[in-house]
Amino acid sequence: MSKLELLPAVDVRDGQAVRLVHGESGSETSYGDPRAAALAWQQAGAQWLHLVDLDAAFGTGDNRRLIGEVARSMDIRVELSGGIRDDDTLAAALATGCTRVNLGTAALETPEWVAKAIAEHGDRIAVGLDVRGTTLRGRGWTRDGGDLYETLARLDSEGCARYVVTDIAKDGTLQGPNLDLLRHVCAATDRPVVASGGVSSLDDLRAIAALVPEGVEGAIVGKALYAEAFTLEEALEAVSR
Numbered sequence: 634m635s636k637l638e639l640l641p642a643v644d645v646r647d648g649q650a651v652r653l654v655h656g657e658s659g660s661e662t663s664y665g666d667p668r669a670a671a672l673a674w675q676q677a678g679a680q681w682l683h684l685v686d687l688d689a690a691f692g693t694g695d696n697r698r699l700i701g702e703v704a705r706s707m708d709i710r711v712e713l714s715g716g717i718r719d720d721d722t723l724a725a726a727l728a729t730g731c732t733r734v735n736l737g738t739a740a741l742e743t744p745e746w747v748a749k750a751i752a753e754h755g756d757r758i759a760v761g762l763d764v765r766g767t768t769l770r771g772r773g774w775t776r777d778g779g780d781l782y783e784t785l786a787r788l789d790s791e792g793c794a795r796y797v798v799t800d801i802a803k804d805g806t807l808q809g810p811n812l813d814l815l816r817h818v819c820a821a822t823d824r825p826v827v828a829s830g831g832v833s834s835l836d837d838l839r840a841i842a843a844l845v846p847e848g849v850e851g852a853i854v855g856k857a858l859y860a861e862a863f864t865l866e867e868a869l870e871a872v873s874r
């Protein structure tokens with residue numbers, strides 16, 4: 634059985650590494666320089682970095698230069714997210730040398746463009762399915778964007794390689810992941826799923842790791858690491874068996 638991949642998160646707002654609660658603009662807690670945070674996760678043994686431009690996601694500007702600098706400086710794989718919605722932003726994201734990008738809003742608002750991106754870039758494209766209940770949310774999680782399972786079926790048929798699934802109600806809350814949601818999404822698709830939002834403890838990570846046979850490939854961890862609920866070394870050890 635392959636082990637769960639861990640993706641420590643660096644979410645960037647106004648040049649700072651921050652954590653949000655429920656992804657809501659204005660709920661930020663700042664954790665300083667994103668370069669230092671990313672390097673710290675790499676040095677602690679991470680194989681992946683989940684790097685988010687929150688300003689681009691919310692439409693309040695962007696941190697593109699800084700995000701590009703961080704992505705290029707990493708020796709580990711990088712997943713880029715936030716505000717990638719057209720040819721220019723996709724080209725800029727892919728040019729950082731990141732392993733893959735997450736498309737979110739675009740998958741809801743410009744499905745033809747996303748189908749083209751999937752056809753051109755294959756598994757360098759993942760789609761972020763950010764949900765409240767079973768309703769998808771776009772534009773920095775501020776607008777409804779359709780039904781989760783209908784969108785999943787459409788993206789599957791277009792060849793989408795993987796999904797990053799976030800229960801917004803859990804994100805940044807340290808309340809534990811939505812394991813039922815992950816199980817249901819895994820049952821609805823044969824593509825790998827990356828779990829995001831809510832991880833609070835090593836037991837949460839073990840519970841997500843138990844879903845690897847059902848199709849969960851990875852888990853993004855943000856707040857728990859910044860709040861020092863556990864160290865990244867402990868997390869990597871917890872999912873190594």
Ligand SMILES: O=C(O)c1ccccc1NCC(=O)[C@H](O)[C@H](O)COP(=O)(O)O
Binds near residue numbers: 657683830
């Ligand atoms: O990823 C996005 O595009 C995004 C857009 C708007 C608000 C938040 C967004 N991402 C947040 C994350 O990916 C979190 O880093 C991740 O879900 C970790 O959550 P947690 O472990 O609960 O802090």
